[in-house]
Amino acid sequence: MARPREFDEEAVLDKATEHFWVNGYESTSMRDLAEGTGLTSPSLYNAFGDKRALYRLVLDRYVRSALVDCTEIFESNTPPLQAIERYIDAIIAEALSDKLRKGCFVVNTALEVAPHDEEFREVVTYIFGRIERYLRDSIAAGQADGSISTDQSAADLARLFLGTSLGIRVFARTRPDRALLKGLARPLFSLLRKP
Numbered sequence: 001m002a003r004p005r006e007f008d009e010e011a012v013l014d015k016a017t018e019h020f021w022v023n024g025y026e027s028t029s030m031r032d033l034a035e036g037t038g039l040t041s042p043s044l045y046n047a048f049g050d051k052r053a054l055y056r057l058v059l060d061r062y063v064r065s066a067l068v069d070c071t072e073i074f075e076s077n078t079p080p081l082q083a084i085e086r087y088i089d090a091i092i093a094e095a096l097s098d099k100l101r102k103g104c105f106v107v108n109t110a111l112e113v114a115p116h117d118e119e120f121r122e123v124v125t126y127i128f129g130r131i132e133r134y135l136r137d138s139i140a141a142g143q144a145d146g147s148i149s150t151d152q153s154a155a156d157l158a159r160l161f162l163g164t165s166l167g168i169r170v171f172a173r174t175r176p177d178r179a180l181l182k183g184l185a186r187p188l189f190s191l192l193r194k195p
Contacts, residue, residue, distance in 0.1 A: 009047070012037045016048075017058045021102045025055055025113050055113070059120070062105040063127050074134040080142030081192060084135065084161065091165050092181045095172030104169040111170075132162045139192070148192045157191060164188055 015037040019028050030051050034041045048054040073086050095103075102108075106127050114121040136158035142148030168181050 007039060007043075007047075012039065012044075012047070013058060013061060016054055017062065017105070020055055020058055021105055021108070022100060024108065025051075056119070056123075059105065059109055059123060063123065066106065066127065067130060070131060070134050074138055079147060080138040080145070081147050081189075083138050084192070085189070087135070088161075088165060088168075088185045091168055092172075092178065092185075095169060095181060096176055096178055098172070098176070101173045101176065103173045104166075107166055107169045110166075128162060128166075131165070132158050135161045142192070147194075149194045152191055157188075160191075161188055 016033055019032055019036045023032070028051070030041050030044060033051070033054065034044055037044065039047070044054065048057060069090065070087070073090065074083050076083070078086065106124055109120055110124045110128075114124045136154045139148055139157050139161075140154040143150045143154060164185055168184055171184065172181055
């Protein structure tokens with residue numbers, strides 16, 4: 001019979017997330033994680049597996065949370081154009097409140113881990129694809145109800161908004177300036193609005 005865990009798994013994953021998020025995957029060792037979580041390295045291995053397995057758990061938790069936030073924005077009764085504005089505003093607000101300039105955990109994974117690891121590349125591709133679909137569906141709904149211009153395809157505009165939102169997250173790590181970040185997105189909204 002397995003012994004019950006003598007620690008709070010969610011609290012340990014929170015601490016592991018913090019270490020990976022601040023220091024990155026490569027710069028975080030199992031020793032760092034053990035010290036940060038208050039567990040021994042063997043306890044971490046027994047509970048979560050190796051560093052890569054622990055990182056995957058942390059990333060999956062972050063992705064679930066991010067998708068809940070997107071669902072709340074895009075699947076509400078908010079008109080399509082306002083939903084997209086809320087999404088971009090939320091990204092900017094999150095970036096500006098990030099005093100440690102950690103950035104987005106998924107974007108960080110895309111830049112550091114995914115280029116060298118197919119499994120993580122698939123996770124990142126999945127989440128970016130989900131966000132792109134939310135954007136595309138909102139744009140298409142706005143085009144259908146007449147609130148968004150039909151001069152560009154919904155698919156092209158969604159990719160443009162996705163790319164800009166990722167750029168905002170990266171840019172904010174070095175220059176977290178509200179006017180600058182808002183200015184990155186402002187021209188995109190002119191493409192959505194009817195003349």
